Amino acid sequence: MFKRLTPQCFKAYASHSTTKNASHSTTKNASPIRLAFENIGTGYYSFYFDNDNVLRLIYDGPDMTSVYWPNPSRRVLDNGRTNYNTSRIASFEEMGSFFSSDDLKFSAFDMGVRVKRRLMMDYDGNLRLYSLSGSTESWVITWQALTQQCKVHGICGRNGICVYTSERPKCSCPPGYEVADTTNWHKGCKPKFDPTCSQSQQWKFMQIQHADFYGFDLIYYESISILRCRKQCLEDCRCEAFSYRVGSCYTKGALFNGYVSPNIRGGIYLRLPQSVDTSPPTNPNVFNTCRINVSTTYTSTSKRERWIYLYSFASAVGAVEFLFILSGWWLLFRRSHGVAPPLKDGYALLSSQFRMYRYAELKKATKNFKEELGRGASGVVYKGVQADERVVAVKKLADIYKGEEVFWAEVSTIVKFNHMNLVRTWGFCSEDKHRLLISEYVENGSLDKHLFPPNFLGWKERFKIALGIAKGLAYLHHECLEWVIHCDVKPENILLDSKFEPKIADFGLAKLSQGGGLNSVSSHIRGTKGYMAPEWALNLSITAKVDVFSYGVVLLEILKGIRLSNRVVENSEEEEAELKRFVKVAKRKIQCGEDQWIEDMLDPRLEGQFSRNQAAKMVEIGISCVEEDRNKRPTMVSVVQMLLECEEEPNIQQ
Incomplete structure (x- = not known):
């Protein structure tokens, strides 16, 4: 646990009084509200304009000095900043927007007037924007510089x-x-x-x-x-x-x-x-x-x-700090009823790009919900075009989400996600009976539309998709702000962008793993038949291993190019699920050392155009993921590591 380090703490707040300047910082009046920085402590962390006129966060301790925000590994322009400026000016507008001369821009989630706010360099080295909740008289986080606290330098000292x-x-x-x-x-x-x-x-x-x-x-x-x-x-x-x-x-x-x-x-x-x-x-x-x-x-x-080899990889790496996420959501008012959703204790970590939409705005963007992209148990998805010409996917949630509690639980889960292999959600609408989610539009649609006959995917795309799905699930299970179990991993919920990079979508069944990371949680939630782990039917407590099982089914379907999840084949004695038969045949061929076993396990349409090493590893991973005993299934972190070890292999080997 981090100890307080007597920080260099700056508090920025909206005021009609004379503006003060903090050490290293210059501010500009944003009439009628002025930005004030108040130095309320001395310590090792500073928020300052550097010599190249770029706003930065720095750790300046007794053993080292190190800039950690924006990302020091990237160039200034790659971080969305510019050092082609001759001024050091920053302004904080009354609506809750921050602008500086180096092109740094961010906004409070609860943008609007008549809200008291403060910008603080906290004791843990993170820069955060707080808003005062009128209903609870408590401060909640509405923006912060770093979502991954371990990226702050100096917090664990030398060798830590x-x-x-x-x-x-x-x-x-x-x-x-x-x-x-x-x-x-x-x-x-x-x-x-x-x-x-x-x-x-x-x-x-x-x-x-x-x-x-x-x-x-x-x-x-x-x-x-x-x-x-x-x-x-x-x-x-x-x-x-x-x-x-x-x-x-x-x-x-x-x-x-x-x-x-x-x-x-x-x-x-x-x-x-x-x-x-x-x-x-x-x-x-x-x-x-x-x-x-x-x-x-x-x-x-x-x-x-x-x-x-002395040790084995025993458990997954932990997840990012749980910042008491839920209370900020209840700052948002139900405009139609004039009342606020219920508030819970804690903080809210909210993206500056995430916002509330009006129903009329979404109706116009979708041309009265004209073009349907897909539908599932959690709702129907429509294509929309915003006023700024950005194409979005608008999801009308099913009746289950009409209740405030269920809807806010869903939204509070989604807003925390920030990974290239997860669909990015831009905002939501909660107006009268309407509950909608607005997310990025993914060009190539879902995996099932490209993988199964008559459609076809090459080997390079198949391996990329398998690795990307694993990375996304590993993030949810081990590195997200709260560990999350997706509960419905299937090809229909894997979207592909223009470069066939996979993005996991549809968190309508997502379940937060309460208080124990990958420890078991109980739930009545069900996924999709054929992709559900055996523990669902056995009424056992649910862990992240249900996602591992579903991933194994999807991985084997990527290899075979057909549905294994819902096919039943007949043998001489009884009907047998295609998935079970596939696993049994694969194990027998591997144990017998048959020369052509890999070819027999793959989509024949590949016609030999694949990497044998990658294919063998994927079959091995898929079989281990669908073990009936969940304790024998690997973690998604170990799956990612195994796939990365063969990523550099030649993609095609005849």
Whole structure:
């Protein structure tokens, strides 16, 4: 858990009084409201205009100085900013919109007049905009700079690693290190060994999967092997670790800004003395840490080198801090009745692009709901064109969503999603009896319209789609603001953009995993027959493994090019589901070592145009995902990792 670091805290608020300037910042009157910055503390975090006239967030601590927002890995223009300006001006309008001379723009979710607001640099290093709720007299978050708290630099100190959990981000010490001060994580972790470099010292490398330390690269090597990368680190006394990603090697001179994320390929390799104890503490909670996943150890001796597998990937990486998400939604008023939806305690993390639409506006955009794109149990989707000519998908929700409580639960789930493999929702409408969701329009429609005969997908597209779906589900299960179980993964709910990148849609059956991440939750919700895991029928508690089962069915259908979920075949004794028969035949062929087993498991229309390694791995993953015993099914994070390991294989192999 993060400790308060006596922050450099700036509070911005709308006022009719004289404008004040904060350190490093310049403000501009936005008549009749003026923006005021008030310095209410001293600490290590600052919100300031840099020398190139770009607004930034920086951690300036005793051990390091590091900019972390906007994304320091990208160029200024790629972050949507500009340094081609000669002024340092920022204004905050009464409606709740912020503008600055570097092209930074954001808005409060509850845009409107007569709302008290404040812009604060909080103690955890995040910049947040708050609005005062008139009905509860409490402050709620209506915008924040970083949705992933572990991207804030300095929060876990030197050698510390930020880990997402079901409750909130927590700090952890890597193997070979221990917490320096249990009352102040800013002091980070100290080594259990003497870091002095000597020729007689024997070293080993321990990998922390899906982890990285930002910055402090000694040397960057390109197009080299992991053995060469490891050798470069061994030969440099300054090197404390190295990061290796598909031919790219980064040696680290210091370990700052560590974090774990499923989106990080590979991991960080720590250089540790051979003699150091890397076993987990008997009681890790003493230090209030969250243990990270250690997978593989590489050792080095004076005679020879060995690669030994010590640990397996035991559990999924945690999720982003739960910021008490729901209460901000109930700031929105039911315009037709003049009353506000019920409020709940906590904060709301809301996108500046997410807004409320009027029903008349949507009726006009869809030409009175003329062009239907699709329909399902949760509602009907129509194509619409907004006034700014942006094409959108407008979903009229089914009768179940007419109740306020159900609808707001749905909206509060969707707004938290931010991933390239999830359909982006732009806003909603809650007016009289109407309940609608407005999302991005995905050009190529659903997967089922391209995969099954008479339509056809090539191998490259099939692999990309399989990987993209896995990434989206891994985000929902392990990295979303709250862990979410989709509950209805099927080809009809996988949309394809112009480049055939998949986007998971239709969260009408989504279920938040309450209080335990991937632990079990009970639910009466049902998915689609053929894609539902056995535990639904057995009336067992529901976990994220129901999505893993559904993904396995979809993956095998991608491979075979036909419906496996609803087909029944007849044999000499009894009828048998096509999926069950497919799995049984595949297992038998694999065990018998038949030469052509892969070809027999794939869509014959591919005519040999596929990668054998990728196909074999996908069959293996699909079979493991549809195991009746959910404990034998993999997590979606491990599925992503297995697919990424063969992503670089040649796409076509005859």
